[in-house]
Amino acid sequence: ACGSGDGTEPGAGGKPYVALVSKGFQHQFWQAVKQGADDAAAELDVEVTFEGPETETEVEKQLTMLQTALDKNPDALGYAALDSEASIPMMTDAESRGIPVIAFDSGVESDVPVTTVSTDNLAASAEAAKHMADLVGSGKIAIVGHDQTSQTGQQRVEGFTQYIEENAPDLEIVDTQFAGGDHLKSADAAKAIMQAHPDLKGIYGTNEGSAIGVVKAVQESGMAGELTVIGFDSGKAQTDAIRDGLMAGAITQDPIKMGYETVKAAVAAIEGEELEPVVDSGFYWYDKDNIDDEEIAAVLYE
Amino acid sequence: MTTTSTPSDRPATRFGNRQQLQQILAFAGLVAIFAFFSIASPYFLDWGNVKGILLATAVTGIMALGATFVIATGGIDLSVGTGMTLCSVMTGVFLANLGLPLVVGVLGGLAIGALIGLLNGLNVSYLRLPPFIATLAMMMVAQGLSLVISGTKPIYFSDVAGFDQLAAGELIPGLPNAVLIFFAAAAIAGVTLSKTLIGRYALSIGSNEEATGISGVDVRRWKVVIYVVAGLFTGLAGVVMASRLNSAQPGLGLGYELEAIAAVVIGGTSLRGGKATILGTVIGALIMATLTNGLRIMSIPQEWQKVAVGIVIVLAVYADILRRGKEA
Amino acid sequence: MTTTSTPSDRPATRFGNRQQLQQILAFAGLVAIFAFFSIASPYFLDWGNVKGILLATAVTGIMALGATFVIATGGIDLSVGTGMTLCSVMTGVFLANLGLPLVVGVLGGLAIGALIGLLNGLNVSYLRLPPFIATLAMMMVAQGLSLVISGTKPIYFSDVAGFDQLAAGELIPGLPNAVLIFFAAAAIAGVTLSKTLIGRYALSIGSNEEATGISGVDVRRWKVVIYVVAGLFTGLAGVVMASRLNSAQPGLGLGYELEAIAAVVIGGTSLRGGKATILGTVIGALIMATLTNGLRIMSIPQEWQKVAVGIVIVLAVYADILRRGKEA
């Protein structure tokens, strides 16, 4: 599953070795990043390993992973920091050992990374808010977030909230609940919100698990069609929901590109090439109408 | 002693009644929580919402039923959460990937649960591993295998006709099948615990394992049986979970074991073994789900919800202890 | 009875030696794991990596030390993980927000740990709550409070001069202070468990709580003391964690309690209480960290790592049981 050659010694075969330490592992988003990385690895003929903690709160676990990755003496390191401050000493260590670091998903507050491949989560969630405002117009809306403490989790709420406050005075965000991105718990949370606010017009779920949970809640309460659901990321359940009209649309990033670009940048760095400071992996709004467009279909993952 | 007649002719009901009273009173905590939220929020006491609470209880509740048996023996089962996930995934493999008939797939999911229980049981009984270790290991193995087997991707049941109706359908109009399954499972668990050898021996082993063995009960074998029973409930939880999400999510499951065990213990079952009731477990699971739901309905911020749940659990269990203390 | 020589002239070594032998042999599992990985990967047996393993052990290890005391009494402490986080956050409040002197902030962090332990102890002793419930509630409360107090955002120590050196500095060149602190804490815990009343009564309570009480030991009071001791270790873990991350991460902590308890149990301490050794806990923590590290170093895919850890834990503990079985 990982890179090429399971369990063999990375780098042993003489291929350049790129270690990626991400923010997560099991979520479809991260699996799509991994897929992009693997694609690039095959194309550019390098070894890639990909690891990440179980949840986006496990800062210390991630540091330990980073430490182990450095101990394996990679030729380049890709790193999606859960907390950029905490990793500063290791960034310095990497620099002193001449290992180029490529930041992905979110930046690291350090000069060490030679480039950053990321999505602007604030802008992406503002885009979600814009569509919510367009679709609902006025009334009450709510948010089911996936993580209260991680940067990504916070920005996806923040960008949305900010946009609504500044641009959609007729919309009122009545509640924001967090359910860890767990499908069932998100469904339960969304139901409770709907229960407390019978006149709710829309709900925004900030990642795949949250979004699917919201859809589930709407379905189970028989409110399909009466509520505007906006999601984030993709995955089959979400694309199905959009096709079935249960979900108005969602924001997707381009995780495959993110993984691909990260490895590509790493290889460039190993070869000593100059790199742009930021590579934007972009985000897209997709809904029933454009879901099958070539550009969109390419960035959606099952 | 002085004035009592021979004990044997006392009415059997006397202690029977006390126990019934106790079990009814066990509702008190739940009722209090219900009453509180009904007053605090006008939306709480609404059939839609109650249905939501019941639905939220179903999966953890079913797991907690199984965990009750293991805990009755004085053991613990940490593998219920990720084990449930593995059962979901395997159900997915059977139904979505291999296209087996619905019944076969569902039975297959249960069988995987039983297999997990079997391995736990063998490790505990024959390798004499502490249950904590045996099931912790199983928790990790199940988690890993779920990811490996599914290729770390969800398995969708969209093409399996009728599978989502297992949980979402309403055999009894207004009541989702998931809830019905939970109640049916609870009834079966209740009878099994109090009326069959499995339950009797589970409690005896929990009460005094050595004495039970010397009395001629094949403790090792029965322990395996008990873990298999627990595994069957895990499998059922996995199937219901998969049906409810209409997909098998391989990354889910971690943390559910604590919730399940908490439900059991809040229900008055002792982690030292020997004392357990299914009704208690059901109430415990309902208390947990009601609390979370009520606090969300009241729009209490997430961080305060945790604090509130913690405090209410202490109060509920303390009230229960006081109540039982008075009666004993 | 009749003619045997007085027992007092029996050699003192008989039972002493056996125990020592047992403890030395307990290393065997760890050594085997080490040997395996050394052969399997050229990067494993490198001081940098070993240091990494020790560093990864430090925080969970310190928590496990505290948990050992609670488990010795037959209790369980689920609050060590999020409790540790709350201590981190409060250290952040003291040092980064209030700008108190370094020593005061660190002592403050420890004091918060003690306070958590005190509440756990009071709930267990005086409200007679099962330790599982009392500490589960505390786990939630601590988690919620960490988020509330920190405003759900990390608190950074960047402006607190020298704080990061607490963990990262190297009083002994080449050995991070965090590791040094862990070993020092283990030494203190070892003496406390085997040579002080706290440890003696913890084991005694775990062995037979009723008898301990009847023998004139104030079980309630000592239980509170024992939980406070456990809390102090939680506090220490919180400070070390904060220093290592140079920040207090309020979302962290959940799941660490299981790792800590696993380390204790792998180390041979029984969850039923009465039997516990600190050396075992240290080895248990090292086994867990070494396994994770070694599998990563070997670039085993993450999903298989889980499976492997699960299986190795079963093997390690089973080997330990066989070894002890033979000696007994």
Add this chain to the structure above:
Amino acid sequence: MSDSPALLRATGIGKSFPGVRALDDVHLDLRHGEVLALVGENGAGKSTLLKLFSGLYRPDAGTMELDGSPMRPGGPRQANELGISVIHQEFHLMPDLTVAQNIFIGREPRRAGLIRDDELVRRASALFDRLGIPLDPRQPVSHLSVAGQQMVEIAKALSFDARVLIMDEPTAALTETEVATLFRIVRDFVSPRTGVIYVSHRMDEVKEISDRITVLRDGRYVDTLPTDRTATREVIAAMVGRQLAAGVRPEPVPADDDGSGGSGGSGRDVALAVRGLSTRKLLRDVSFELHRGEILGFAGLMGAGRTEVARAIIGADRSTGVVEVNGRPVTVRNPADAVRNGIGYLSEDRKRYGLLLDQDVVRNVMLSSLPGMTRAGFVRDAAGRKVTTEMVDRLAIRTPSVNQRTKNLSGGNQQKVVLAKWLVRDCDVLIVDEPTRGIDVGAKDEIYGLLTSLAAQGKSIIVISSELPEVLRLADRIVVMCEGRITGTLTNAEASQHDIMELATRFGADRSLVTTGDAE
């Protein structure tokens, strides 16, 4: 009563538990320098009264005085401080701690806050030397046999500077040698400023050691009698409230009815044959045969290995050797196999191997027989309750209800519950290890009668007992063991206490109380 204040006096004591009035207007006074025996049937309230003295319970009514001044110990610690030291019927030991740590729990010598374990061991050794108890203070209590644990309790009680020593059935698990040691200890203890309260169901012991006897019946005070001027028969009459037909030392069992003749039963079918049974620890080549309808006694000193033979036969411990049931070799890997082959074992340690303490009488009595009590997989509780009720009546188990938790029964009644469990199971071969431990005189006779009639029905019984009179009373033949080996087999007719003792000490020294048989 004498004019000087009694050492310890209780007047008008009342104590109730839910459903049970355990004590009602009870008096007791202990004079300086005397040994006062406290006797009564199982459940008469003896242990409850003693727990009031030790502060474990608080009385509902009545007063207690020590040397004329009122006392009301709030707990065992306070009782100790007042100079009252109690050996309870149920042990209060911490199995994982060592013997020395157990004895001095709560009183650990320390230096700079650290416990001085060497000093602890030294003190324990000195205590054992003084008392003549051959125990290693460094071993964990979990390695001790019941008798060993009893000795630890005795040593612990004597480690206090007590004025009143209270002992609740201290000899129930001891053989005569240890009893002799205990009596020596008691005699050494008694002085003009001290006194002893001694509870026992063994009337000969009561006669030997006590100065006066206080009798309780059904929770009420009956009488206090001077020992040297009272016949045992009168004491028993006071206990049970009527004249008991049989005396203390009833006549030998009449020869059996089915006409096969020969009191040794050697002419009949072999129900159980054991050949070459050995264990790593103790047993060496133990072989014997048990005939159908026979009661085979096992005698020996403490640690001789009688319990170990039983445990090996039922597969509770590992052993080598052959066990044949009805002439067929059987594989017995665990007690379940044993029961399946018709062999039941009643343990000498009822708390550890006998009872589910937090479950009720019905569940305890039915535990061995559940598979036979099911219909369509469901346990027939009504039938179980009926059978239990019959047993409660037959063995006169004193309990407010069959739903009482066994934890709340008196020691003797607990023993009867364990016995009832095996009677209900109805095994062809029943091994009973100290079957009458803690059972009162009257009930003992009942149980003897029961065992005899079981044998008459064709069941085969092994009786392991440390009370020689019991073995002599019951057994057709007596196997004597010493140091894990059989040193002789005597028929009842030819056996005398003297012969048995000689065989039991064949290898000279007694073994220590060390038993490393911790089942873990």
